[in-house]
Structures are given as C-alpha cells and as structure tokens.
Amino acid sequence: MTTSIEAPPDPSLPAAPSGVARDGQGSDFARLSRRISEAGLLRRRPGYYTLRFSLIGLAFVATWTAFFALGDSWWQLGVAVLLGLVFGQGALVAHDLAHRQVFSKRRPSEIGGMIVGNVGIGMSYGWWMNKHTRHHANPNHEELDPDVSPDILVWSQDQARASKGLPRFMGRHQAKLFFPLLTLEGFNLHISSVRALRAPHMKKRLLEGGLLLAHIAGYLTALFMVMPVGMAFAFLFLHQAVFGVYLGSIFAPNHKGMPMLKGNARPDFLRKQVLTSRNVRGGWFVDNAMGGLNYQIEHHLFPNMPSPHLGQAQVIVRDYCAEIDVPYHETGLIESWREALRHLDEVGAPIREGDSEPDRVAA
Structure with missing residues (x-):
C-alpha cells in the first residue's frame, strides 16, 4: 500500500534529514547539482528543439490539411485520433517551454507557451503554469499539491474517509473508472482554462482569454463547416478522448502510487x-512518446534541464541515490500503470468498507 509521510515521517521510509552531505560539501542536492552541471547537462539544446518544434508543427499542419482534404467522410475519425496525439505532443512542448528548457528567459518562453498552449491546443498557459509550479514545489503533498487534491477522484485513504458526494461515489471503483474518465480529460483542460480566467493569479487574462477564444472559435468552425453535425460531434469527442487518454497515460505513472506527504x-x-516520483523505462519509443517525462525523478530535481539530457542525467542521479541510500524507483510502462491503478484501488478501500459496514452489523 502507498505510504503516507506525515509529521513525524513514517519510519518505514528513510528519515528526512537536513540534507547535509556526508563529505561536508553542502547539501546532498548541492553535491548532485555540481555533478550534473560539470557534465554539461543544463546547457540549452537549440538544435534539438528546432527539430522537435518543426516536426510537431509539420504534423499539426499535415493533420489539419488531411482534415480539410477529406471533408465529409467517416475517414475523419482516423484524423481525429492522429490530431489527439498531435495535441498531446503539443502539450509536452508547452510543458518544456513553461520550464524554460527551451529559452532561458521568461518572455520568449511565455510567448511560445501561449502560441502552443492557448492557440494551438486550447489550454491556458497561465493556468497550467500556476498549477504545475505548485505541484513541483510540493509533489504528492495532500494539502499543497493541486494534482492530488480530491476532486472527482481521491488520492489517499484519509481523503476517501472524508469524501462526500461525487468523489465518494466514484471512489468506490475509481481504479476501474480511471482510464474511462481520462476520455474526458481533454474537455476538462479546456474548461479549467476558461474558468481560470477569473482567478487572481492570471496576470494576462484578456490576452489569454482572447487566444483561447480564437482557438475555440476556429476549431468549432472548422468542424461544423466541413462535416455534417453528427460527424462533427463524433470527431470532437474522439479527438478530445484520445488527447485526454494520451496525456493521462503520460502523467499518471509519474507520481500516483508513490509515497504521499501531508501535514x-x-x-x-x-x-x-x-521519493515521490517514479521513472518509466522503455527506450527510444517511450522517451519520445512521453516527451522525456518518463525520467520524472531527474525532471523534478532539475526542471529546467532540456529533455534530451534527462536520460544522461539518470545515470548520475541513480548512482548518487545509491551512494546516499535514497530509494530510486523505476519500472516499465505497463507496470507503472498497474502500480497507479493498484494505488487507486487501495485508496478507495475505506469507502467500500464503509458501504459494507451495515451488512456486517446485521450479520
């Protein structure tokens, strides 16, 4: 069962020391950071990102070209699947821009993020940036990480015991419902982006709102201008479902089922x-399909490291963790999904047990 680290920390996990390195050369992280820097793994990779942006841009243009060329045809459902994957790759590029992996300065990163995020895929750069920054600061912390806040799903047994309404209803069988629910994640990203325009942290809400409106208007106009209404809705739901499942399959293995922090x-x-992150093995295909986020441990330690360097950094980080006796967890892609689903099932146990309590009393 997934461990929850409270105050004091769970004795089954390594103690949370001050982080002072054993050789007296500063914190454990400072010593690791020096090794990473000396290996040149924090330098920018303009050539790599130029190629990556070009390929994704070409895929985006080619997919929309195929869409307009096919017109009123059920072959459009194949285009919807491809476009869902292209949107997913676009989201990964926006992620790298937000972390300043591409540009070192804020302004070009922000401009690129809004072009790819707001205009390209209909996801607010400012909303996602705020949410993701809080996640990186406190990953898997029940009170501080927005990615494990109880919403439709619950992420810890304490959240399950306190749940009411929809989360309690869904939590009974959330492991079985997880992947079906991901088909709605694409819609959720768009809706959350629009809703966030009223949030105080949104500094450029008029600009972001205008760009989101341009995306939504252009997208819906294209669908309903080219295809009959029924086909347009089929395209819409399939496209967004593939987009949501793709993103969820990338992000769920990163932390779900790893130790939780609280208090x-x-x-x-x-x-x-x-301790709160999981790496996913898989070679060239997984590296590209997950945009480098399969090296989640290295990414969380060095979030502005360009993604093509993460694989090289893994060797250094893994060896260093062994050196200082810090558990380092990695597994295959399918097993990472199993671990995440197993965690969701265990988390929902208090709800199922509570539901069966009257039966046991009656017996």
Missing part, C-alpha cells in the same frame, strides 16, 4: 522529489 512533513529537496 508538516518536510523532507529535504532531494528526498522530497525522488
């Missing part, structure tokens, strides 16, 4: 990031 638990930076 005043404050491991040092290195342990907080390593």
Whole structure:
C-alpha cells in the first residue's frame, strides 16, 4: 500500500534529514547539482528543439490539411485520433517551454507557451503554469499539491474517509473508472482554462482569454463547416478522448502510487522529489512518446534541464541515490500503470468498507 509521510515521517521510509552531505560539501542536492552541471547537462539544446518544434508543427499542419482534404467522410475519425496525439505532443512542448528548457528567459518562453498552449491546443498557459509550479514545489503533498487534491477522484485513504458526494461515489471503483474518465480529460483542460480566467493569479487574462477564444472559435468552425453535425460531434469527442487518454497515460505513472506527504512533513529537496516520483523505462519509443517525462525523478530535481539530457542525467542521479541510500524507483510502462491503478484501488478501500459496514452489523 502507498505510504503516507506525515509529521513525524513514517519510519518505514528513510528519515528526512537536513540534507547535509556526508563529505561536508553542502547539501546532498548541492553535491548532485555540481555533478550534473560539470557534465554539461543544463546547457540549452537549440538544435534539438528546432527539430522537435518543426516536426510537431509539420504534423499539426499535415493533420489539419488531411482534415480539410477529406471533408465529409467517416475517414475523419482516423484524423481525429492522429490530431489527439498531435495535441498531446503539443502539450509536452508547452510543458518544456513553461520550464524554460527551451529559452532561458521568461518572455520568449511565455510567448511560445501561449502560441502552443492557448492557440494551438486550447489550454491556458497561465493556468497550467500556476498549477504545475505548485505541484513541483510540493509533489504528492495532500494539502499543497493541486494534482492530488480530491476532486472527482481521491488520492489517499484519509481523503476517501472524508469524501462526500461525487468523489465518494466514484471512489468506490475509481481504479476501474480511471482510464474511462481520462476520455474526458481533454474537455476538462479546456474548461479549467476558461474558468481560470477569473482567478487572481492570471496576470494576462484578456490576452489569454482572447487566444483561447480564437482557438475555440476556429476549431468549432472548422468542424461544423466541413462535416455534417453528427460527424462533427463524433470527431470532437474522439479527438478530445484520445488527447485526454494520451496525456493521462503520460502523467499518471509519474507520481500516483508513490509515497504521499501531508501535514508538516518536510523532507529535504532531494528526498522530497525522488521519493515521490517514479521513472518509466522503455527506450527510444517511450522517451519520445512521453516527451522525456518518463525520467520524472531527474525532471523534478532539475526542471529546467532540456529533455534530451534527462536520460544522461539518470545515470548520475541513480548512482548518487545509491551512494546516499535514497530509494530510486523505476519500472516499465505497463507496470507503472498497474502500480497507479493498484494505488487507486487501495485508496478507495475505506469507502467500500464503509458501504459494507451495515451488512456486517446485521450479520
């Protein structure tokens, strides 16, 4: 069962020390950071990102060209699947831009993020940036990480016990419902982006709102201008379903089922990031399909590291974690999904047990 780290920390996990390195050369993370920097893994990769942006841009243009060329044809459902994958790759590029992996300065990163995010795929750059920054600061912390806040699903047994309404209803069988629910995640990203325009943290709400409106208007106009209403709706739902499942399949393995933090638990930076993250093996295909996020441990330790360097960094980080006795978890893609689903099933146990309590009393 997934461990929850409270204050004091769970004794089944390594203690959360001050992080002072054993050789007296500063914190454990500072020593690791020096090794990474000396290996040149924080330098920018303009050539790589130029090629990656070009390929995704060409895929985007080619898919929409095929869409307009096919017109009123049920072959459009194949285009919808392809476009869902292209949107997913676009989201991964927006992620790298937000972390300043592509440009070192804020302004070009923000401009690129809005072009790819708001205009290209209909996801607010400012909303996602705020949410993702809070996640990186406190991954898997029940009170501080927005990615594990109880919404439709619950992520810990304490959340399950306190759940009411829809989360309680869904939590009974959330492991079985997880992938079906991901078919709605694409819609959720668009709706959350629009709703966030009223949030105080949105500094450029008029600009972002205008760009989102341009995306939505252009997207819906294209669908209903080219295809009959029924086919347009079929395209819409299939496209967004593929987009949602693709993104969910990338992000769910990263932290779900790893130790949870709560209360005043404050491991040092290195342990907080390593203990709550999971790496996914798989070679060239997984590296590209997941945009480098399969190296989640390295990404959380060095979020502005260009994604093509993460694989090289893994060797250094994994060896260093062994050196300082910090558990380092990695597994295959399918097993990562199993671990995440197993966690969701265990989390829902208190709800199922509560539902069966009257039967046991009656017996």
